[in-house]
Amino acid sequence: MTIDNSTESIHTVEGGGKKRGAAAWISSVFENKYIGLVALAIALLMPFLIATPYAINIMTTAAIFVVLAAGLNIVVGYCGLLDLGYIAFLAVGAYTAGIIAKAFELPVLFTLPAVVIMCILAGLIIGAPTLRLRSDYLAIVTLGFGEITRITANNLTITGGPSGIYNIPGFLSIGGIDFQNPIIFYYLTVLIVAGLVLAAARLGKSRLGRAWKFVKEDEDAAEAMGIHTYKVKLLAYIFGAVWGGFGGMLFASHLTAISPMSFVFLQSALVLMAVVLGGMGNMKGVVLGALAISLLPELLRDFAAYRYLLFGLLLVVVMVFRPQGLWPPRGAEAERTKAQREAAAFANGLKK
Amino acid sequence: MAQFISDIPQVFWDGLFVGSFYALIALGYSMVYGIIKLLNFAHGDIYMVGAFIGYTILTAIGGTFHMLGLFALIIVMMISMLITGVIGVVVEKLAYQPLRGAPRLAVLITAVGASFALEYGVAAIASPNPRGFPVRLDGDFVLVLGARVTIPQIILMLIAGALMIALDTYIRRTSTGRAMRAISLDMKGSLLMGVKVNAVISRTFFIGSALAGAAGVMAGAYYGKIDFLMGFIIGLKAFTAAVIGGIGNIRGAMLGGLVLGLVESFGSELVGGQWRDAFAFAVLILFLTLRPTGILGERVTERV
Amino acid sequence: MSAVLEVKDLEISFGGVKAVDGLSFSANAKEIIAVIGPNGAGKTSAFNCITGFYKPTGGSVKLNGADVTGQRPADIAHAGVSRTFQNLRLFHDMTVLDNVRAGMHLYGGQNFFDAIFHTPRFKHSEAHYTEEAHYWLDFVGYRGRRGVPIRNLSYGQQKQVEISRALARKSDLLLLDEPAAGLNHSEKQSLLELVRRIRDLGTAVVLIEHDMGLVMEVSERIVVMNFGREIADGTPAEVKANPAVIEAYLGRDDDADDQDQEVAAHGDA
Numbered sequence: 001m002t003i004d005n006s007t008e009s010i011h012t013v014e015g016g017g018k019k020r021g022a023a024a025w026i027s028s029v030f031e032n033k034y035i036g037l038v039a040l041a042i043a044l045l046m047p048f049l050i051a052t053p054y055a056i057n058i059m060t061t062a063a064i065f066v067v068l069a070a071g072l073n074i075v076v077g078y079c080g081l082l083d084l085g086y087i088a089f090l091a092v093g094a095y096t097a098g099i100i101a102k103a104f105e106l107p108v109l110f111t112l113p114a115v116v117i118m119c120i121l122a123g124l125i126i127g128a129p130t131l132r133l134r135s136d137y138l139a140i141v142t143l144g145f146g147e148i149t150r151i152t153a154n155n156l157t158i159t160g161g162p163s164g165i166y167n168i169p170g171f172l173s174i175g176g177i178d179f180q181n182p183i184i185f186y187y188l189t190v191l192i193v194a195g196l197v198l199a200a201a202r203l204g205k206s207r208l209g210r211a212w213k214f215v216k217e218d219e220d221a222a223e224a225m226g227i228h229t230y231k232v233k234l235l236a237y238i239f240g241a242v243w244g245g246f247g248g249m250l251f252a253s254h255l256t257a258i259s260p261m262s263f264v265f266l267q268s269a270l271v272l273m274a275v276v277l278g279g280m281g282n283m284k285g286v287v288l289g290a291l292a293i294s295l296l297p298e299l300l301r302d303f304a305a306y307r308y309l310l311f312g313l314l315l316v317v318v319m320v321f322r323p324q325g326l327w328p329p330r331g332a333e334a335e336r337t338k339a340q341r342e343a344a345a346f347a348n349g350l351k352k
Numbered sequence: 353m354a355q356f357i358s359d360i361p362q363v364f365w366d367g368l369f370v371g372s373f374y375a376l377i378a379l380g381y382s383m384v385y386g387i388i389k390l391l392n393f394a395h396g397d398i399y400m401v402g403a404f405i406g407y408t409i410l411t412a413i414g415g416t417f418h419m420l421g422l423f424a425l426i427i428v429m430m431i432s433m434l435i436t437g438v439i440g441v442v443v444e445k446l447a448y449q450p451l452r453g454a455p456r457l458a459v460l461i462t463a464v465g466a467s468f469a470l471e472y473g474v475a476a477i478a479s480p481n482p483r484g485f486p487v488r489l490d491g492d493f494v495l496v497l498g499a500r501v502t503i504p505q506i507i508l509m510l511i512a513g514a515l516m517i518a519l520d521t522y523i524r525r526t527s528t529g530r531a532m533r534a535i536s537l538d539m540k541g542s543l544l545m546g547v548k549v550n551a552v553i554s555r556t557f558f559i560g561s562a563l564a565g566a567a568g569v570m571a572g573a574y575y576g577k578i579d580f581l582m583g584f585i586i587g588l589k590a591f592t593a594a595v596i597g598g599i600g601n602i603r604g605a606m607l608g609g610l611v612l613g614l615v616e617s618f619g620s621e622l623v624g625g626q627w628r629d630a631f632a633f634a635v636l637i638l639f640l641t642l643r644p645t646g647i648l649g650e651r652v653t654e655r656v
Numbered sequence: 657m658s659a660v661l662e663v664k665d666l667e668i669s670f671g672g673v674k675a676v677d678g679l680s681f682s683a684n685a686k687e688i689i690a691v692i693g694p695n696g697a698g699k700t701s702a703f704n705c706i707t708g709f710y711k712p713t714g715g716s717v718k719l720n721g722a723d724v725t726g727q728r729p730a731d732i733a734h735a736g737v738s739r740t741f742q743n744l745r746l747f748h749d750m751t752v753l754d755n756v757r758a759g760m761h762l763y764g765g766q767n768f769f770d771a772i773f774h775t776p777r778f779k780h781s782e783a784h785y786t787e788e789a790h791y792w793l794d795f796v797g798y799r800g801r802r803g804v805p806i807r808n809l810s811y812g813q814q815k816q817v818e819i820s821r822a823l824a825r826k827s828d829l830l831l832l833d834e835p836a837a838g839l840n841h842s843e844k845q846s847l848l849e850l851v852r853r854i855r856d857l858g859t860a861v862v863l864i865e866h867d868m869g870l871v872m873e874v875s876e877r878i879v880v881m882n883f884g885r886e887i888a889d890g891t892p893a894e895v896k897a898n899p900a901v902i903e904a905y906l907g908r909d910d911d912a913d914d915q916d917q918e919v920a921a922h923g924d925a
Contacts, residue, residue, distance in 0.1 A: 147588070
């Protein structure tokens, strides 16, 4: 067969005028390949700018919030499943880490396998019966599960009831370096979070990640291509749960105390806002959204009474005017180069 | 066990009473869902707003209330219904109408945003602390088959029942009701047949929100305490009630409310009151997974 | 050797209305079969039964001899079926290449561990996905941009991408639901040639089509349906001469839009 080179190369030329000035500059900065590394570098340099215990505390909390947003982005952003009880997975991770670490006097890090297993189980328990439901039912069921998790934590003795668990052992301590030192713990958190964000982003750009997006866009078409939509959705749920569990583990060892009050619906809603405002499915946007949601209230203390009102209104406004989020995934990739095209044409010629 | 058996009438009555509140709120959920397939998260918050409006009016008129008694409460309730109805319509116009036909995810997120805005709007205006309702309905009780039934309970249930009967008649007998049913079957078709779809949807929101507002005032007067998050759990439960009855089905919502009230009442008697909410949500999850069409939901699912 | 597709006494009814009522036909490798019939004859419903989007209320569907009746669509796709939809069902926010990659989902080549750590296996597998996607786009003669979202494409280009996606599945059986609808004369001619080239790959092709000229020219056998029933099955010449077919089509406009029920999304309407 023949390939018309001319048409393809004409099409490759940017249609319409190039974006100019500030907009182009901003978009080139944000779409830059190394933006993630730059963000990581900034995060690592922050303690050199402000190292007050208060600031470090806020930044650590923000980093943990980022990992939650990254996890929820897998579920909502990639797979299109609205989870309104996502904070339940943070609770499962935090309580698993807290209970085991305290009972066996282990550093929290050693609870990791248990945390991952418990979160996979939680994802299965919540996901398996509900993922066949239509999307709005799913949303409300996850909300119900979130509440059930909190109420359970509130009522059981093993979880310490309403007062929760306190005096959770440190994250790790080897050779005199105590990771409970706030600055060391901040660095540790940033590195773990960066790793998890990168991993989630990479998942999004793999076969599984594409399957998630196919399911999000058109379940029937995905099924017709042989994608077992139920299994794929369950996997999104489980990955989301595990990310939440990591967040929970960091959360427990950061605060050394957890109680059911930390796992209310408000928290689920805030993580969702980070994902939605940032741009569902775009990991960079979601990280930015998470940082905005967790850090802005610190900067806008004067508006404390109105901030959640503003968040709510913002959510409505963004959905009405820009339903894909403020910074949606670009949905573009590199075209074939001329050389590749010719090589393909040659190979096809041989096949014939 | 003997204790439990002797408690049955009381547990039954309590369940029925709470259930009638659920039913009143579930109606709004179910009507809106039935017509535009929208899960209106903000609906529970309309109930909360109703309670706060009632609170504001009652505080404003102050002492005069006691002279007028129950009659005044009903007037206040009607004013609150009017205002919450309008708020419901405004929320629909601003948040939901622009998104008609948009992906479900976007609409759901909008609903969460609207709910959030209402909750924290009230918190910002009225302060986040719980408020004591200026009127507290308590009174003598009569023993009915061993259950303590208070007079206010009976009055409130009568009001709730009257509202529901009025709604049922409205939907069955009037042209608006017919238009609502038509839109729920086929929105495009109704539009082509000259049904003023947007107007009917607005009216649906008005009625549903007004009912929730009424429930809010009644709950405030009965429980005596209101706060800006009071609509969250009850909204979730009203949704559960709507699902139990068969979402989109008006009589189903009423039935579902009563069933949920009873199930919850007996359930918490058996497993302990602290599990009450968890028990209700477990019922929701069971229903959605095993029988998503609900008890009376056959009619809405015949579409293939 | 058994036929690739064997449909026997297929039935489906919606609330008492039999949309498909006793359809039987088979398709062999390297064969082009057309299913035709007036509006609402049940053609698309039959496709949806074969591909698992509807659960048939009677009869059986066999693929390469194995019974797949009533299985879920993904499993039937796995068993070797691929399809296009009457109203294009592409992933609109994703790139052209990603859409074609969807067809290759079942060819695996990587797991989540590979994806997270970007192992050589992952890189190799992704390169393979891309290469194959380009190959099938070339195969259908798609000439537009490939790194842009589907929604930027013209209707004709979208049709090409949908066929590429179905081909990337490399299935034994390809079902095309009105592939020529909305195409102009020259596009129809390329389609004709494309369908033949697909057949030459060894695939069994079954298509629903309204364009009689195209159907008569391209298909080896034609199945005619009316009111859910099969009224004829034979070569184009036989079908043309069949009195029942003539009656069903008498006075009908062949190009009328098909009002068949679109896939009502299994479970989620």
